Amino acid sequence: MMMNHSLKNQFNIRPGTVIEGKWHHQQYTIMKELGFGANGIVYLAQNNKQQVALKMSDNGMSITSEVNVLKSFAKVQGSALGPSLLDVDDWIQRGSQISFYAMEYIQGPDLLTFIKKNGHAWTEVLILQLLSDLHRLHQNGWVFGDLKPDNLIVTGPPSRIRCIDVGGTTIQGRAIKEFTEFFDRGYWGLGTRKADPNYDLFAVAMILINMSYPQRFSKTTGDLKQLRLAIREKAELMQYEDILLHALTGKFADANEMRSSILQRGLTSAKSPSSLSQKGQSQIRAKKTAVTRQTKPKRRKSSGVLETLFIFTIITLLYVFYLYGQLT
Amino acid sequence: MKTGTLKQILLITDGCSNRGEDPIAMAALAKEQGVTVNVIGVMEQDVIDEKGMNEIEGIALSGGGVSQVVYAKQLSQTVQMVTRKAMTQTLQGVVNRELQQILGGSKSVEDLPPDQRGEVMEVVDELGETVELEVLILVDTSSSMKQKLPTVKEALFDLSLSLNSRSGDNQFSVYVFPGKKKDVERILDWTPNLGSLTSVFSKLTTGGITPTGPAIREALTYFKKKRSLRSLFSRDDESFFEESV
Numbered sequence A: 001m002m003m004n005h006s007l008k009n010q011f012n013i014r015p016g017t018v019i020e021g022k023w024h025h026q027q028y029t030i031m032k033e034l035g036f037g038a039n040g041i042v043y044l045a046q047n048n049k050q051q052v053a054l055k056m057s058d059n060g061m062s063i064t065s066e067v068n069v070l071k072s073f074a075k076v077q078g079s080a081l082g083p084s085l086l087d088v089d090d091w092i093q094r095g096s097q098i099s100f101y102a103m104e105y106i107q108g109p110d111l112l113t114f115i116k117k118n119g120h121a122w123t124e125v126l127i128l129q130l131l132s133d134l135h136r137l138h139q140n141g142w143v144f145g146d147l148k149p150d151n152l153i154v155t156g157p158p159s160r161i162r163c164i165d166v167g168g169t170t171i172q173g174r175a176i177k178e179f180t181e182f183f184d185r186g187y188w189g190l191g192t193r194k195a196d197p198n199y200d201l202f203a204v205a206m207i208l209i210n211m212s213y214p215q216r217f218s219k220t221t222g223d224l225k226q227l228r229l230a231i232r233e234k235a236e237l238m239q240y241e242d243i244l245l246h247a248l249t250g251k252f253a254d255a256n257e258m259r260s261s262i263l264q265r266g267l268t269s270a271k272s273p274s275s276l277s278q279k280g281q282s283q284i285r286a287k288k289t290a291v292t293r294q295t296k297p298k299r300r301k302s303s304g305v306l307e308t309l310f311i312f313t314i315i316t317l318l319y320v321f322y323l324y325g326q327l328t
Numbered sequence B: 001m002k003t004g005t006l007k008q009i010l011l012i013t014d015g016c017s018n019r020g021e022d023p024i025a026m027a028a029l030a031k032e033q034g035v036t037v038n039v040i041g042v043m044e045q046d047v048i049d050e051k052g053m054n055e056i057e058g059i060a061l062s063g064g065g066v067s068q069v070v071y072a073k074q075l076s077q078t079v080q081m082v083t084r085k086a087m088t089q090t091l092q093g094v095v096n097r098e099l100q101q102i103l104g105g106s107k108s109v110e111d112l113p114p115d116q117r118g119e120v121m122e123v124v125d126e127l128g129e130t131v132e133l134e135v136l137i138l139v140d141t142s143s144s145m146k147q148k149l150p151t152v153k154e155a156l157f158d159l160s161l162s163l164n165s166r167s168g169d170n171q172f173s174v175y176v177f178p179g180k181k182k183d184v185e186r187i188l189d190w191t192p193n194l195g196s197l198t199s200v201f202s203k204l205t206t207g208g209i210t211p212t213g214p215a216i217r218e219a220l221t222y223f224k225k226k227r228s229l230r231s232l233f234s235r236d237d238e239s240f241f242e243e244s245v
Helices: A002-010 A060-074 A111-118 A121-139 A197-212 A224-232 A241-248 A255-268 A278-292 A296-327 B023-032 B050-062 B072-103 B114-130 B143-163 B194-202 B212-220 B229-235 B237-244
Strands: A018-020 A027-037 A040-047 A050-057 A085-093 A096-104 A152-155 A160-163 B005-013 B035-043 B067-071 B132-140 B170-177 B185-191
Touching: A027 A050, A050 A060, A060 A085, A060 A096, A060 B114, A085 B114, A111 A121, A111 A152, A111 A197, A121 A152, A121 A160, A121 A197, A121 A255, A197 A224, A197 A241, A197 A255, A224 A241, A241 A255, B005 B072, B005 B143, B005 B212, B023 B035, B023 B050, B023 B212, B035 B050, B035 B072, B035 B143, B050 B067, B050 B212, B067 B072, B072 B114, B072 B143, B132 B143, B132 B212, B143 B170, B143 B194, B170 B194, B170 B212, B185 B194
Parallel strands: B005 B035, B005 B132, B035 B067, B132 B170
Antiparallel strands: A018 A027, A027 A040, A040 A050, A050 A096, A085 A096, A152 A160, B170 B185
């Protein structure tokens, strides 16, 4: 698109350029370009021997808007929702002001590249991780918005999915700020663009579909029928059919419910145990213990009684032997 | 919070005007009347020539709006993005003027330290969500646009879907140029959604000339006679800031 080109030309920042902030005077040495989108360019940079990601834009307000989102994420305890924010500042270059912010550099391949390299066994784990992150995000009143494999990075080891680019993150109830057609329920005629948790769950379903159709596909009839056909053509999608259709039609109450459905499916379909990765199994085990937690203390109590009885019997027997020895 | 109405003209074209007044001057006229002009240039395989490009950028620049040239298949995403971007831009302008009155001199949002800028942005975001919006869509139906019209229709549906996801009210109207008898012909009167476009669009005939300038001039007369956002802000700016900051 034109805008991207003009933006790109405007700051063709060479590696080695030192950027100093106008307000906080931190210095950043540009190392390379990591990517660019509609709202700016992200560079890898070095600040006090630490690698950081630097997002720059000539549109100061879009930078400010993203900073607002990252700041409110920082208030969510123990969250790994987005990259953590390190610094916000302006850079004066040839008389014009370029706004930027520095954030944690999240290193790793994007979701599709990771799956291609490490196999489909990882799909379930990573989607489960994503859903618990989304649940926390939703509980704090946000919707991620522009959810797509390109915005999901797998870091590790241990492998962990992380969201980058919070440009589309919107307060619940408002209109989604930024989206990508393939992952947008409005494009498929399956709902509005009002930010609600189900908007993100729709995108999660489309991410799973995207994994089986790396080239994506365009709208023909543009309704559930077309998507259902796409699901039925791939065996790896068929095993999730009900879950996907549920998510596409907005029937899950929240991200946690979608997560439990995926876990349940893993438990009940013993048909393909090989499709479960080790981590997935351990998570299912964790889930099992969570379910049985209520009954567990009782069992522990009864086994304790047995233990006591056993020890008591041994001691009694020893004492009997001792008495017998004393008598003879 | 009660705010005024944002007024926009969205011009969808594929090239240069060839009749009547200079469209860049007409866009400047629109801006004077408190109407923003956005332009989207649609390409097929062909590339828009430099003259056309200059005109597209010129109209948006003097109309205080946003311009973008895209291939037909990217039209949907572009139309909604350009409209929203122009909205934010206008609202930023309004908030900036308010700030200048309070802070004095030529201070703008960009001169504030980053932390305070965040609070201003929240006001702009909130306004963008709630403000009333009137979009007059002006579609070029010169003969080269013929095969692009179904895509234009799709993009307009998509636009109404995006904007109706906001909590503020929207009004759309659609005009084509050249019209059968006049420079501009109305095909859809002010309505909150563009669902009724389907039947009208298939009946459209395409003509030879491209009177972009006269089309903008005439389009300006079709906006509802309401107070513009700017006049409303200058009238009760105090209450606005009490409520939002």
